[in-house]
Amino acid sequence: MLEPSRIYYEPAAAALPRGQAVLDRFPAAERVAVASHWNIPELHGDETNVRRWVRIKREALVLGVKKSLTARVNGRSADFIAPSTANGCAMACAYCYVPRHKGYSNPITVFANIEQITGYLTRHIRRQGTKPEPNQCDRDAWVYDIGENSDCSADALVSDNVRDLVALFRGQPTAKASFATKFVNRDLLDWDPRGRTRVRFSLMPGETAKLLDVRTTPVAQRLAALDDFAAAGYEVHVNLSPVVVEDGWLGRWAELFDALGDATAPATRDQLAAEVIMLTHNEGLHRVNLGWHPRAEQLLWRPAVQETKRSGNGGVNVRYRHDLKRRYLEQFLELLAAKAPYLRVRYAF
Known part of the structure; x- marks a missing residue:
């Protein structure tokens, strides 16, 4: 996944x-100071x-300082988007929106x-106090997305930032962390989140993922990790995304829903919920x-089926x-209700 041969660093970040x-984690990597x-x-x-x-994603790493610290209101997947502790990704999903902001490869940047x-x-x-009423993000807790611009499971290969965030939310009775991932990092199983971190495993039919989810953990292995993460104290959800319409797409999703049911124990299914996100491209x-x-x-x-x-x-x-x-979303949700009636949909768009 990562073999950094060159680390670009802001001097202020290297001093922290x-x-x-x-x-120190990558002593053999060449170091290049950048403004x-x-x-x-x-x-x-x-x-x-x-x-x-892809080569840049594997071989380059960036160290920076996060200068703007804000928690943006979200309201869909989370109540707030937390300040990033990383940006970019070692994976190379063909539909990812993150490279649009920096351009081209966009390897991991760690904020020190x-x-x-x-x-x-x-x-x-x-400052938020107790959440006054349930919403689609959570019934009781304020939810903070800690991985909007990166994959936290991969970030944990580089630094302890994600572990520090899990530890922070472990002690927050009114809030919980949340992040989506396509990478199974079993080191996270030892972090004792005590139900205060939600891991959203992104899923799509395996054959589609082989083409689009480049350098990610195979979908079958993501399914196999769900029970383990639930048993380790994480709240486990799934992101059914992006939903890509192709020949035979509903049949492929039906097979995935069957596999999801087969892979999970009743205790995992009882707390499982989903986000459904149709493809957006650029x-x-x-x-x-x-x-x-x-x-x-x-x-x-x-273009024949898309609009700006x-x-x-x-x-x-x-x-x-x-x-x-x-129409596509209605068909998808009808299929989901028939094949996985236990799976509560938090939101779909």
Whole structure:
């Protein structure tokens, strides 16, 4: 997954204890000082890098300082988006939105000022008080997504930032952490989360994932991990995403729902819930993908059934046409209700 041969670092990050710990973890890696983790021409913004897309993710690592500490209101998957402790990913899912912000490969950036981040979160949680009423995020707790711009399971291979966050939320009776993952990192089973961290394992039919979920844990192994993470004290949910419409797509999802039921014990199914997210794609990422993974675009880029959508942050994306998306989603939810009636859907869009 990760074999860093070069670490780009902001000097301020390297001076912090967490930054030094990351450098010590990979002593053989070349060290390159940079002015900003956002502006590294060798990694970001150079179109020639598309040919080295996956290699950069495996071999490069970035150390930075998170300068803006805010908890953004969300309301869909979580009540708040926590300040990131990392950005980028070692995996290379063909539909991922994260590279749109930095461009091209976007390997893992670790933020070394973890004490500032956890201190901010502690104060933010305290200010919220007790959650006044249930919502789709959670019945009792304020939910903080701690992995919006990265995969926390992979981040844990690089630093102790995620472990520190799990420890923080372990002691927060009014809040819980949440993150989605496509990587099974069994080191997390020893962290004693005591029900205050929600792990959302992303699932899609295995054959589709082989094409689109590049460098991730196979779906069968993600299914096999659900009971173990529940037994270790995590709240376990699933992300059924992205839902990609292709020939035979409903049959493939039916097989996955059968496999989900077979893989989980009653205790896991009793606390399981799902998010359903239909595919959203992006023209810029489409062009990049054509340079390294054009087969994926045969599923992702289908102008005959897609329309332009402007996102909340101003980006221009494409999604299934409104009338088609409504029909596809209805078909999907009917299938889910028939095949996995135990699986509560927290939200679907």
